[in-house]
Structure formats: C-alpha cells, structure tokens
Amino acid sequence: MKIEKIEYLRNQKQGIIDDLRVCISYTPNRDNDLLCFMEQYLKADIKKRSSLLKEIKKCINGEEYENPFLNYYYYNEKDIEELDLILDNFIDNIKDLNNSNNSLDIEIEVIIIETICKINELHDKCLGELIDSWRDERLTDLIDIACKDRGYENAIDIIKGKKLW
Structure with a gap:
C-alpha cells in the first residue's frame, strides 16, 4: 500500500x-445551561430535584456548576x-x-x-x-x-x- x-x-x-x-466538547453558556438544568428538573424524580436546584442556583449566581449536558452524552x-x-x-x-x-x-x-x-x-x-x-x-x-x-x-x-x- x-x-x-x-x-x-x-x-x-x-x-x-x-x-x-x-x-x-462543552463550552459553558449560562442561559443555555440554565434551560437545560430547568428541563432536567421538570423531568426528574423528586429525589434528584434538590441536587438539580443546587446546580441551578450556582448557575444563576455565576458560580462554577457541573456540565448540564453530561446526561445526554x-x-x-x-x-x-x-x-x-x-x-x-x-x-x-x-x-x-x-x-x-x-x-x-x-x-x-x-x-x-x-x-x-x-x-x-x-x-x-x-x-x-x-x-x-x-x-x-x-x-x-x-x-x-x-x-x-x-x-x-x-x-x-x-x-x-x-x-x-
């Protein structure tokens, strides 16, 4: 060859x-990430909602938060x-x-x-x-x-x- x-x-x-x-690959974007977290929250079991609320709060406050799209990879x-x-x-x-x-x-x-x-x-x-x-x-x-x-x-x-x- x-x-x-x-x-x-x-x-x-x-x-x-x-x-x-x-x-x-992931590039943080607070608006998109917040929407993703909110969608996950609405669909989540009650047990998982408190951890999602913590991530939503971090996202809103401009703190470091986990990649919300990991669940889709x-x-x-x-x-x-x-x-x-x-x-x-x-x-x-x-x-x-x-x-x-x-x-x-x-x-x-x-x-x-x-x-x-x-x-x-x-x-x-x-x-x-x-x-x-x-x-x-x-x-x-x-x-x-x-x-x-x-x-x-x-x-x-x-x-x-x-x-x-």
Whole structure:
C-alpha cells in the first residue's frame, strides 16, 4: 500500500474521530445551561430535584456548576480512543498484508469482519449513539477504499451484512 494512500486513510479516520470529539466538547453558556438544568428538573424524580436546584442556583449566581449536558452524552473520550485504536489497527492490518498471498481475499474479509464486530460492540456499549449516518458513511468509505486499494471489491457487501449501526 502506498504511503500516500495510508496518509489519506489516516486523515479520513481522523475526520471521524474529530467529529466525535466535537460532539462531546462543552463550552459553558449560562442561559443555555440554565434551560437545560430547568428541563432536567421538570423531568426528574423528586429525589434528584434538590441536587438539580443546587446546580441551578450556582448557575444563576455565576458560580462554577457541573456540565448540564453530561446526561445526554452516550460516549466519552475513552470510547473515542477505542474507536481510534480499532481504525488504526484496521489500517495497519490492511497495509501489512502480503500481496503475493493466495488467500489475500480471505484475510481481507477476516479483517473487515473483525473490525466491524469491534465497532458494533463499541456502538452498542454507547447505546447506539456513537455512529450516526454521517460517520456510518465515512467509516464505510474508509474501509471500502482501503480494501479496494488491495484489490478487494466486496467490502461494501460484508460491511452491510455485518454492521449494526
């Protein structure tokens, strides 16, 4: 596999990872945060309301308060790093295949299936929120392009048959 192609794949992967990080980054905004806390308060069990009132009070008084959006995050930095590692391993495994091997197609299929299964597990752990339609398309393209570069044309069929995202 050419160095330029590997760099392209790593850049594609990084775009997916960066998108995941943006979705869990937080910049305090008192007005938005107050609305979020208030919504949580209205929907909360009576037992949880006193702690939410304390956070609302801190927010109103300009004191430091917890991120009100944490309850809406279904994945975290550790999950992002795990996906990053899965994709790095995929790229490395595809890159390191020996073209003169008679069972190259089978080896590529095994790599695809293992990668998809690991992403499925991670996606499930993140309550189905890790891979949205944009990331689905990018992941599928990344895997397909890497496989086509190795002369394998059926990656899309395997991905569609195995993915749960």
